[in-house]
Structure formats: structure tokens, C-alpha cells
Amino acid sequence: MxxxxxxxLHRDGKKISCIFDGEMFTELSPIxxxxxxxxxxxxxxxxKSVAFFTDKLEEQIYNLFIARGICPKIxxxxxxxxxxxxxxxxxxxxxxxxxALGITDEKLLPTIIALREKKEVLLIVSKVNxxxxxxxxxxxxxxxxxx
Numbered sequence: 001m002x003x004x005x006x007x008x009l010h011r012d013g014k015k016i017s018c019i020f021d022g023e024m025f026t027e028l029s030p031i032x033x034x035x036x037x038x039x040x041x042x043x044x045x046x047x048k049s050v051a052f053f054t055d056k057l058e059e060q061i062y063n064l065f066i067a068r069g070i071c072p073k074i075x076x077x078x079x080x081x082x083x084x085x086x087x088x089x090x091x092x093x094x095x096x097x098x099x100a101l102g103i104t105d106e107k108l109l110p111t112i113i114a115l116r117e118k119k120e121v122l123l124i125v126s127k128v129n130x131x132x133x134x135x136x137x138x139x140x141x142x143x144x145x146x147x
Contacts, residue, residue, distance in 0.1 A: 015047045016096070019100065020124070021051075022052050022079070024102050036124065036147060037068055037070075048071075048094075048096075049071060050072075051070050053075070054075060054076070054077060056074055098121070098140070100123075101121065101122070102125075103130075116138065120140070121139055122140040124141075126143075126145065
């Protein structure tokens with residue numbers, strides 16, 4: 001391949017996979033969602049962005065996520081299992097540098113520890129009090145309350 005094509009394929013910046021618990025978006029305005037995505041993009045290129053929900057979304061909210069580049073997925077239950085499987089798939093089968101996890105509680109701590117062994121981890125939490133539990137296991141942190 002020519003050098004120009006290789007440069008396009010390997011753009012500067014790290015490749016990021018974003019996986020969110022949809023519950024964290026329930027209290028966010030569209031402006032905060034946009035700010036969140038902009039902060040993530042400061043680290044590199046977002047290659048994939050998925051949010052897991054247990055309930056069906058209204059069409060307007062669904063379209064808001066699509067417009068922001070986030071693919072909403074409706075799962076029957078146990079979002080944590082789907083988040084874990086999706087993140088492990090990205091670590092082992094895709095060319096990703098950073099796994100960005102948006103979580104609402106500490107249930108995913110074992111997943112974060114396992115991910116950290118293979119890739120860099122960006123943790124996105126909604127509340128400041130969650131960050132102390134994860135600081136030693138992550139590389140980057142975004143607290144939505146501080147946006």
C-alpha cells in the first residue's frame with residue numbers, strides 16, 4: 001500500500017471503543033452528552049460507541065443517541081454482562097487502544113481490572129464518589145458532574 005493510504009488508515013491518536021451503561025444518560029442533557037463525547041475525542045478517535053438499555057427508548061431519544069454517534073442497544077436484563085462481553089470482545093478481537101467504560105456503580109470493577117491488563121482504560125462515572133474506588137485501576141477518568 002502507498003504511504004498516503006497507510007497514513008489515512010493509521011491516523012494520529014489512539015483508537016477508542018466506548019461502552020456505556022445507558023442509565024448514566026438518563027439525567028444528562030444533550031449538551032452534556034456532546035461535551036462528554038468531545039472530551040473522549042481529545043484522547044483519540046472513537047471507533048465504536050455503544051450504550052446498553054433495558055427499556056425501549058422513545059424515538060426522539062433514540063435519534064438523539066444516533067446523532068451523537070452512540071448506538072443504543074436494548075438488552076433484556078443484566079446490562080453488566082453485556083457491557084463486560086462487549087468490552088472483552090473489543091480487547092481481544094479488535095484493534096483498540098483505549099476501552100472507555102461509562103458505568104453507574106462498582107459492579108464492573110473485576111471487568112475493569114481484567115481490561116487494564118491488556119489495554120488502557122478510560123472510566124466515565126456520573127458521580128464524584130465513585131472515582132475513589134477505581135483510581136488505581138484506570139488510566140483516564142471523566143466525571144460527568146465535573147463537565
